[in-house]
Amino acid sequence: MTQAFRIPGAGRVNHAKAVRFTFDGKIIEGREGDTVASALLANGVHLLGRSFKYHRPRGIVSAGSEEPNALVGTSRGPGRFEPNTRATMQEVWDGLTVESQNKWPSLAFDVGAINDRLYMLFSAGFYYKTFMWPRSFWDKVYEPFIRRAAGLGKSPTEPDPDHYTSRNLHCDVLVVGGGPAGLAAALAAGRSGAQTVLVDEHAELGGTLLSEPGVRIDGQGAWGWLETTLAELRALPNVRLMSRTTAIGYYHQNMVGLCQKLTDHLATPPEGAPRERLWRVRAGQVVLAQGAIEKPLVFDGNDRPGVMLAGAAQTFFQRFGVKVGTRAVVVTSHDSAWHTAFDLAQAGVKVAAIVDIRPQVSAELTARAKALGIEVLASHTVTSTTGRLRVASVHVNRVRNGHVDPWRSIDCDALLMCGGWTPSLHLFSHTKGSLAWDAQAGAFLPDRKTEECHIAGAGRGLWGIAAALEDGARAGAAAAKALGRAAGVGSFAVEGDRTGDGVVVKELPTDRDPGKAKAFIDFQNDVTAKDIRLAVREGMRSIEHVKRYTTNGMATDQGKLSNINGLMVAADALGKPAPEVGLTTFRPPYTPTTFGALAGLRRGRHFEVTRKTPIDAWAEAQGAVFEPVSLWRRAWYFPKAGEDMHAAVARECRAVRTSVGLFDASTLGKIEVMGPDAATFLERMYTNPWAKLQPGRCRYGLLLGEDGFIRDDGVIGRLAVDKFHVTTTTGGAARVLNMMEDYLQTEWPDLNVWLTSTTEQWAVVAVQGPNARKVLEPLVEGLDLSDAAFPHMAVAECTVAGFPARLFRVSFTGELGFEVNVPARHGRALWEAIWAAGQAHGITPYGTETMHVLRAEKGFILVGQDTDGTVTPGDAGLDWAIGKQKPDFVGKRSLQRPDIVAKGRKQLVGLLTEDPSVVLEEGAQIVADPNQPLPMTMIGHVTSSYWSEALGRSIAMALIEGGRDRQGETLHIPMPGRTLRAKVTGTAFVDPEGQRLKV
C-alpha cells in the first residue's frame, strides 16, 4: 500500500524509516513512531473489526487507551498472541502480525452480521429473558453459547513464553499523566528536590502538546518547549520519567500500581528481556494529571467506520501526519472540534461542514470556518449515516424550537464528532474519593479526597494548555510543600491557546423512530441509547442496575466513552438530574492488564517457594518420587526399575523391618529452647513432665492448644540442664515456634528462656532397622552406641563420619533407630557416608510413604492426619503422655470440660478389614448398622490406611465414637457398590510390646 493519507513531513513519525507489518495477512507499510491505528489510517484502512454483539463493521474511534472499537489480535511470534490489543496504543514494528476480530469468514463479509438485522431480538436484558427456560437447557445449550459469545477475541491457547517482572519503588511525588499539567507538576516537584516520578501510558510524553504544535509556550513552539522541559527533567537526578507506563490502580496509603510495557514496541527485544514490569509505588504525594477523554455523540450510525472523535483526528494529523479522510464533516457540541476542522482544512482535507448542536457559536469560530470555506450548520443535528464498511454520507437536519426538520445528505468519508470532554477520574475513583457534579462543566469533578493526592488540569475540568500548565505547577508545588519542601509555582507564557467550551447533550435530536435508531453509547458492548431507555422502562432505577441490565460500561474499556452518555440518557429517561442518578464506580485496572504483569516473577517454579533439603539432590538422582509437605518437597518413595509405588513401598518396608533403611528427616521442625528456665517453659507448654528428664535423654512431647486439642508432637532431647533440642512436625515448625513465642512474650515474659529455630541448621538422617547400629557404629566417634550405654531415647553430642553431630536414639518405625543431626552443609556427605557403610547390609533409602506405613504399624499418630483439631490426648490414646503431677500446662484446664470427659467421644482405634487384601480409603465413613435407613448415622471415619508388608494384610486407624469400648466389634464402611466390614482392634499392629527396640 502507498500511505495515500500520509502527509509528508507532518507529525512526529520518522518519515525516513518505513516499517512493515501485516493486517489480516496483507502487508501494511507505516512509519517508525506509528501505532497500528495511525499506520492503517495512513493507508486508508478504517475497517478494523466486527462488533461484539451485532457484528457491525467497526473502525477507529479514538487515538488513545480509551479505544472501544479498534481491538485487534496481535502476534509477536510463536505463542505470543494477544487478543484485544488496542490498535491505538500498539506501536508498529517490522514483522508485527495484526488480525481483525469477531469476523467469519472475512472482515468485509461477516455471517454474524445477521445479528444486526435481528437487533430487535437482542435488546437490553436479552440474556436474562431468553435463557431462562427450559431449565434443562442451561448446562448444555445456553451456558456454552453464552460463554462462546461472551468475549471478544480468541483466548491464547499456548502458555505465555514471555516473562514478567516487578519492582517496588518509593518516591516523594508520583505524577500520573505526562501532558502539560503533569509536566508542569513534575517540574515544580522536581525542582524542589523531591524524588519525583512522572509516568505516561503513551510511547511519548507530552499528552495534548503532541497534538497541538501550534501553541507557543515561553516563546517556543509546543514541541520545542516539550523537548526543553523533558531535557530539564531528565537532567534532574531526583526525577524519573517513565513512558509506556500505565497507572493501573490507586490503592490505600498512596500505593499506586504501574504497568510498564518494556518490549511490545520492539521488533527484536534483547534476549531475556521481560515483557512488562509491574511497579508497586509508594508515593508521599500523588498528582493525578490524567486529562480528559472526549465524548462521542449519540446518533444513528455513529459507530460506522470513518466516524471518530474529532480529537482523535487531530492527533492522527498532528502527531502521526495522517489524514483520516479526504472529505470530512464535523459534528460537535464543543468548540474544540472547530479547531480540529481548521487544522484539517489547512492540511488539505476538504471539511464539508461543521454541524454544531448549539444555536450560538462564537463569531470568531464561524468567521474562521467561513474563511476556510467550511459550511457552518449551527443548531443542527445528525440523524443518520450511510455507507457499508465506511461512512459515505451523513444526514443533517436543522433543529428549530425542538422540531427536527427533514434531513439533507452531505457526502463524507470521515465524520468527526465531539460531545465535549469527560475529566478522567478513574484513579481518583479507586481511592473512593467522592465526586461532585459541576453543572457548568456538565461533568463530575473531584470533591472530597481520601488520599494525599492532587488533581490537576483537564482532570478537574480545566480547559486549555495555559490553564493546565498553571494548574499542574500549582499541584506539583503543593505536593512538594506538603512534604516540607520549598517549591515555586512557575508561570508560563502561552500564545495560541485554543480554549473554548461546549454543552452537554443526551442523544442528538432526530426525526426518525428513536426505537429503531442504532445510536451507540457503548461501542465495545454494543449498547444503544434505546437499550438504556428500555432498561429504565423495565424498572431499572439505579445507574448500577441500568449498567448491569444493559452491560453499558462493562466492557474492558470500563465505559471511558460510554458512562457519561449512558448516564445522561438514563437521567433523561428517569426525569431526574444526572447527579441524582449517579455514576458507577471505576475499579482497577485503569486499562486491561496482562495476567503476566500481575503474576510478575511468581511464575513456574517461583510461583511458590519449594524448600529442598541438603539431601534432596541425591534423592532426585536416585529417581525418587516427591510429594509436597507444606513448602517442602520430600522424597515419597524410591522406585527401582519396573516398580510401582506399591512394590517400592513394600520393598522399603521390608528392608527396614529386616535389615536397615535410610531416611531424610531434615524437614522436621527444630527449636533450640535455651536458658535457665528452659525446663520450666517446656513444663508449661507440653503435656509431659520435663523437670526430671536427665540431660542426655529424650522424651516424646505432646503439645495442646488452650482448648485441650492436640496441636503438634515430637521428640525433645535434653542436651544440658538449660538446653533442649525440640523437634516438631514438618508442617508445624513455624506454627509451634509462633505459639511458643506468643506464650513466652505475653504470658511468661519473666522466664529466662529463649527460642531459636534450628530447623535448617541441622540436616537429619534417620537410620532405622535391626542393623542400624552395625551400620552406624563404625562411623561414630566419642560415643558408645551399645544398648546399655546409649539406650532407646538417649541423645548425645559426638562425631559421625567426621562431622560434629547430635545423635538421637529414637524410632518412629518401631525398629532400633538413630537420627543423626549434622550441620546442614554436611548433610549430603553424611548421607553418602552412611549409605556407603550400609551397603554390606543392603541399606535401603525410604521415603515418606514407607515412614507412614511403618509408624502406622506401630500405632504412632500423625498430627493432622489422625488428628483434626478436635482430638484430645485421651481420644488419641495418649493419656500416658500427660504429666499427672504437673500443676498446669497449656490445655490442661480444658481437659476437664464436661464434653471432653464425657463418654462416647471419638477415639482412635485400629481397624482390620474382614478381607485382608482390601485397603480402606482414608476418609471413608463408618457405620454400626449397614441396614439402617438413609441417611445413616456415621460413627466415625478412617484416618490412616495402608498395606502392611510386615503383616501381609491391610491395616487402618479410625476415629470412632466410643471406639475403645468397641474392641472386637465388626463395623461397616459403605463404599460405592459395596459395604466393607472391619473389626475394631488396638492401634499397635506390629510388636505391641516394643521388644524390637530393646536391642
Next chain:
Amino acid sequence: MTAHPRSLAQPPVTVEVLPPAARFSLRLRAEARPVAETALALPLPDRIGRRSVGATRQAICLGPDEWWIDAPAAEADAIRSALDGLVPHALVEITDREITFQIDGPGALDLLAIGIARDLSRLEVGRGARTVFDGVQAVLVREAEHRFTLSVWRSFAPHVGELLEQGAREIALGL
C-alpha cells in the same frame, strides 16, 4: 543455581554467595549486655538495626533482646563457650541455617527492590534489618552505599538466588 554459585551476573550489579563463616544467635536481657560484651570482646548495639564491628567479630541487633554474632569459623569454639555460666542467655549456632548473598554494584538498590517492599534508600550504611524478600524472611545489611548482604534460611536460598539472578540480568539489560 547450585548451592554455592559464584558470580551469578556481571555489573551493574553482581550477586554472589558468601562462604560460610560462624554465625550465632545471641539472646539475653538488657542487664546482661555489659557482661556479654566483655566476654565476647564485642559491643552489643542497643538499637535494633545497629551494628558493631570489632577486629574479627561483628554484632547486629535484630530485636530488643536479639543479636547476631558473625565471626571467622576459627573463633566458633571460643564464642560457643564464651558466656557459659556468666549470665542467663541463649547462644545458638546458626551458621548452617543461613545462606548469605552479597549484592554489589550501582544497581543493588534496584535489584533488591524486586523482592523487598521497604524503602532501602533510607537504610544507612552499616545498618541492617530483618525484612522479607519475595515472601521469604531475610536479614539485610547495608555494607556500603552499593553493597548489601542478604541472609535467608538455607532452603529458601535457591528461590531467592534465582530471583536475584533473574533480576540482575534484567537490570543489566537496562530496560
